[in-house]
Amino acid sequence: MVEHHRAPETPEAEPDGMGRRRFLGFLVAAPTLAVAAQVGGAAVDAPEADAAIPSLPQPADLFDLGDLQNLAAAPTSGLISVQVNADGTAAFALPRAEVGQGMTTAAAMMIAEEMDLPLEKITVTLADARPELLMNQLTGGSNSVRSMYTAIRTVAAIARERMVATAASQWGVPASQLRVDDGIVSHANGKRAHYGSLARAAAASQTTTVTAKLKDRSQFKVLGTPRNRIDALEAVTGRKQFTLDLDVPDAKPTMVARPPTINGTPKAVLNAAEVKAMPGVTDIAPITYGVAVRAETFGQCIDAIRALKVTWGKGTVDGESDETVYKKLKAATLPMVVPGLLTKSIDAEFTFAFASNSPLETGSAIADVRKDRAEIWSCLKVPIVAQEEIAAKIGLPQSAVKVHVTTGGGSFGRHLFHDAALEAAEASKKMGKPVKLMWSRTDDFRQGRTHPMSVSRVRATYALGNVVSFEQRHTSVQTEFSHGLGEMITSTAAKLPIAGNLSFAESIFELSQSSPYNFGVTTQLLNEIPLKFNTGSMRNIYSPNVVTAEELVVDQLAAKMGKDPVQFRREFLKDERLRATLERAVQVGEWGKKLPAGMAQGIALHSEYRGAVAVLIEIDCRPETVNRKVREGVTGPRVTRALVVVDPGFAINPRGLEAQMIGGLNDGIATCLTSSLHIKDGMPLEGSWDNYFYTREWNTPLETKVVIMPDTSSNPCGAGELAVAPAFAATACAYARAVGKMPTTFPINHGTISFEPIPLSPSTPASPTDGLDHAF
Secondary structure (H helix, E strand, O other), rough: EEEOOOOOOOOOOOOOOOOOOEEEEEEEEEOOOOOOOOOOOOOOOOOOOOOOOOOOOHHHHHOHHHHHHHHHHHHHHOOOEEOOOOOOEEEEEEEOOOOOOOOHHHHHHHHHHHHOHHHHEEEEOOOOOOOOHHHHOOOOOOOOHHHHHHHHHHHHHHHHHHHHHHHHHOOOOHHHOOOOEEEEEOOOOEEEEHHHHHHHHOOOOEEEEEEEEEEOOOOOOOOOOOEEEEEEHHHOOOOOOOHHHHHEEEEEEEEEEOOOOOOOOOOEEEOHHEEEEEEEEEEEEEEOEEEEEEEOHHHHHHHHHHHOOEEOOOOOOOOOHHHHHHHHHHHHHOOOOOOOOOOEEEEEEEOOOOOEEOOOOEEEEEEOOOOOOOOEEEEEEHHHHHEEEEHHHHHHOHEEEEEOOOOOOOOOHHHHHHHHHHHHHHHHHHHHOEEEOOOOOOHHHHHOEEEEEEEEEEEEEEOOOEEEEEEEEOOOOOOOOOOOOOHHHHOOOHHHOOOOOHHHHHHHHHHHOOOOOOOEEEEEEEEEEEEOEEEEOEEEEEEOHHHHHHHHHHHHHHOOOOOHHHHHHHHOOOOOOHHHHHHHHHHHHOOOOOOOOEEEEEEEEEEOOEEEEEEEEEEEEEHHHHOOOOOOOOHHHOOOOOOOOEOOOOOOOOOHHHHHHHHHHHHHHHHHOOOOOEEEEEEEEEOOOOOOOOOOOOOOEEEEEEEOOOOOOOEEEEOOOOOOHHHHHHHHHHHHHHHHHOOEEEEEOOOOOOOOOOOOOOOOOOOOOOOOOOOO
């Protein structure tokens, strides 16, 4: 269920400076009308503090990760364009990835709004890798809508104005006398023309600078209204095309035999000729981290992988386990500064296990590498970096490598890395043939990307009813940022509001983490240990673990001061938008209602990406629930009711926003209660979704509600990851209240292993015999 409360229309009140200013763009030389935009970043004011012991603004309050991405993208934003076709439709090649978050729908809505064109007449495709876009072709950090909002609207508005001006010139009437409805320009004298009939005349023979006014929100008919996804019908009817659905001539199924350790390398293939003689097998080739097998079917690839005998070299984390990593994290924890000699203090330590970064769609790519050129198809969030590295790997200039971005079946940040595409290119070059490469599910869980294990220590001092200091020391296995965010930081370093010689990870941490409370002297610091696990920026990066540790301590502070958790938060919050979401959550979620023993409510708040969210959870920890029996499953506590109250600034598509909030909610519940990787001898024991207990049917909330707050901005905030951290934290807080003890290890069932691990060798399990008993 979703509630969407729109604010009263106030055309003159534009808190983010959009207003009726004119925006710069270009008419691009083309046969029919083509328009590009040039936009810059928006200024952000620091919040004001009004508690007894106010906290100074943290870097992310002044300039966050999204601001960094906007700043890095701005110089090339003029290179995106919308094309008006002779049939009256509009086409837009989106320089972002679509991985189920609904970005193509949001882009189509922006174009439809500013062009006064029906949504069904707009086609949004995914742009190929375009090196000239530099930092403007990276999908991540909940920034796609936030960074593209003004640019896309500008090109659409220019296109509309150009159509009107062309019609006015042809008819000899003032442009002010014309109106546009559903892509048809008309005049009171009865003359009418659809966009298609004007497209050629409106086209520019040379690139020209122009400006356009964007609509006020009071004029919106599309933006801000609930819309179905433009690809919904194709998705539910099975017609939506993903990488492996593409038909590239002679690109045959290819899979990789992998080592029994992370990043091990093949030293020798002992029975290559024997395996190559197996039914359907066409080629075998060692690649950097495995042995690629090409065959007529994927089943034949699996059979070949299981028959291969390979001598493997060492991996990068051989011998590591949960226990060894934990000891290294503890030893690397930065010291606290405030001693707490004249105050009371709370000290707490929280451990967060490794988590899988696997989306539902396994890693996949198609590659056709020739002597002088190459063509790649794959879901890529940073296609320019992929293009660069593929070109280097196969020994071609970057200009000779064409990279097509395909729609992805989920991501969780996984597609920031292009492992499958790089492997496909390497295999295709060595085999001299096109390949359609697929990772197995076990590949994804064991050799794919993980959210790193971390330890978060918190010390909060308090006296006389106030919190005097709040220190958090977050220690993590290193997160890899080789996918483009690191390069963004390098290119904009002089403009960052953080001091010192910080690493990429520390910079991203400081630009994303900010306590929402006035807790006096507040410091949140990161330290990472250089273990070479395959890590990545999983959804919400550091925030889920950092916020959960903080919110659990907030509840402890409330208890020490004899205050209700909600009342305590009211008194110390420094953000009025968060305060509003809190009050709405308390009202709708019936905070404080009586529940049976063993059940409890928990609440948590989070502000990131210039958005604000409150999550209220009800959890059932009664023995009859915790001890439910599910075949080959882990049950434990169950979240029975969940409420998400979100202030996204401006909700472009409330229906899409609701879906994002529900997705983030279930991510948070999973990582709190059931989902983790167990590391033994340098490898995860988990080898499939059967082993990895993401939120299942028996653990999803019986009732879920999303409330969208009235607009507080003229711009959308980032929302794709916004609900993950507070959902995790609220679930943890509810659990603590239900059992009467604060949890310190996550997920809470990490100590339970209810499955028999899939063998490490061969690396891919046998194909299911009936399609029902096994689903690896």
